[in-house]
Amino acid sequence: MKVSIIGGAGRVGSTAAYTLVNLGLVDEIYLLDIAKERAAGEALDITHSLSGMNSDVVVEGGDDYAGIRGSDVVMITAGVPRKPGMSRLDLRHRNVGIIREVVRKVVAECRDALLFVVSNPVDVLTYYAWRESGLDEERVFGLGTLLDTLRLKSMLKKRLGVGYEEEAYIFGEHGDSMLPVFRLRGNHPREELMRVFDEVREGAARVIETKGATWFAPAVAIARVIEAVQQGGVLPVSTFIREHRLYLGHLAKISRSGVRRAEFELTEEEARLFQHSAEVVRRAIEDV
Ligand code: APR
Numbered sequence: 001m002k003v004s005i006i007g008g009a010g011r012v013g014s015t016a017a018y019t020l021v022n023l024g025l026v027d028e029i030y031l032l033d034i035a036k037e038r039a040a041g042e043a044l045d046i047t048h049s050l051s052g053m054n055s056d057v058v059v060e061g062g063d064d065y066a067g068i069r070g071s072d073v074v075m076i077t078a079g080v081p082r083k084p085g086m087s088r089l090d091l092r093h094r095n096v097g098i099i100r101e102v103v104r105k106v107v108a109e110c111r112d113a114l115l116f117v118v119s120n121p122v123d124v125l126t127y128y129a130w131r132e133s134g135l136d137e138e139r140v141f142g143l144g145t146l147l148d149t150l151r152l153k154s155m156l157k158k159r160l161g162v163g164y165e166e167e168a169y170i171f172g173e174h175g176d177s178m179l180p181v182f183r184l185r186g187n188h189p190r191e192e193l194m195r196v197f198d199e200v201r202e203g204a205a206r207v208i209e210t211k212g213a214t215w216f217a218p219a220v221a222i223a224r225v226i227e228a229v230q231q232g233g234v235l236p237v238s239t240f241i242r243e244h245r246l247y248l249g250h251l252a253k254i255s256r257s258g259v260r261r262a263e264f265e266l267t268e269e270e271a272r273l274f275q276h277s278a279e280v281v282r283r284a285i286e287d288v
Contacts, residue, residue, distance in 0.1 A: 007078030144238030145249030
């Protein structure tokens with residue numbers, strides 16, 4: 001499998017590339033970035049690690065869109081990340097421009113790949129990537145609330161001893177209006193679960209305040225998505241929601257042919273919060 005990463009010289013893109021190689025999930029990676037020297041340097045650094053990982057993945061980097069030809073997945077991590085005190089939605093004006101330009105160039109070289117958006121605000125950018133690409137809606141998707149879901153599961157285990165195999169998700173916007181979806185077997189008081197959820201919703205901001213940005217957890221979430229594309233899987237990612245005609249975090253079936261929303265019954269309260277999240281994303285889309 002070949003994966004290209006637009007914005008691949010950045011922290012999230014390069015760490016994702018390293019994680020994909022480490023987990024043995026790809027045969028070939030192209031790191032494309034306007035910072036072409038840095039992209040080449042990241043590719044070389046990863047290439048130097050191959051003998052130690054007993055891997056023969058081909059990793060190249062540069063700024064040439066011809067390099068992405070033949071990709072199974074083109075992932076977009078290009079854009080500006082948020083600074084302390086900013087919400088993801090604050091980035092939309094800058095990053096929508098970048099996404100549209102990048103997607104135009106991507107589809108000119110490679111129309112067969114799945115288009116996987118990671119840059120934020122991811123639900124808004126995935127919508128614009130879909131519109132700009134002219135691809136079917138299931139060929140375009142975003143990382144969405146998989147990242148929040150992995151954060152939630154990690155912290156539920158750490159705080160309350162909840163096993164990773166238990167069903168707990170975050171749906172909706174990858175942003176302030178996200179909602180928790182708990183289907184745990186064990187008996188845990190709702191307020192304890194909600195305390196962990198609140199901690200997770202603020203968790204990325206906490207990491208940004210302390211180390212400047214987040215990249216390890218995003219890279220692992222990305223790797224889980226690439227694995228699902230390869231082997232098939234069901235994960236909460238930013239997927240096309242037909243009744244709202246936009247992208248939002250919801251369980252989805254992922255395969256080489258694309259990403260489709262999976263059936264999942266929400267409670268009345270969850271459905272209300274999901275609807276609210278859709279409205280927040282709709283307003284942000286209209287306000288670009
Ligand atoms: N084309 C290609 N690459 C670009 C473009 C462009 N038009 N514009 C910016 N880039 C590149 C930058 O050169 C940089 O290498 O995107 C990369 C972004 O990397 P970082 O600044 O390190 O940002 P990072 O922390 O990786 O976050 C990237 O992922 O999680 C999200 O919110 C985050 O939107 C942000 C994105």
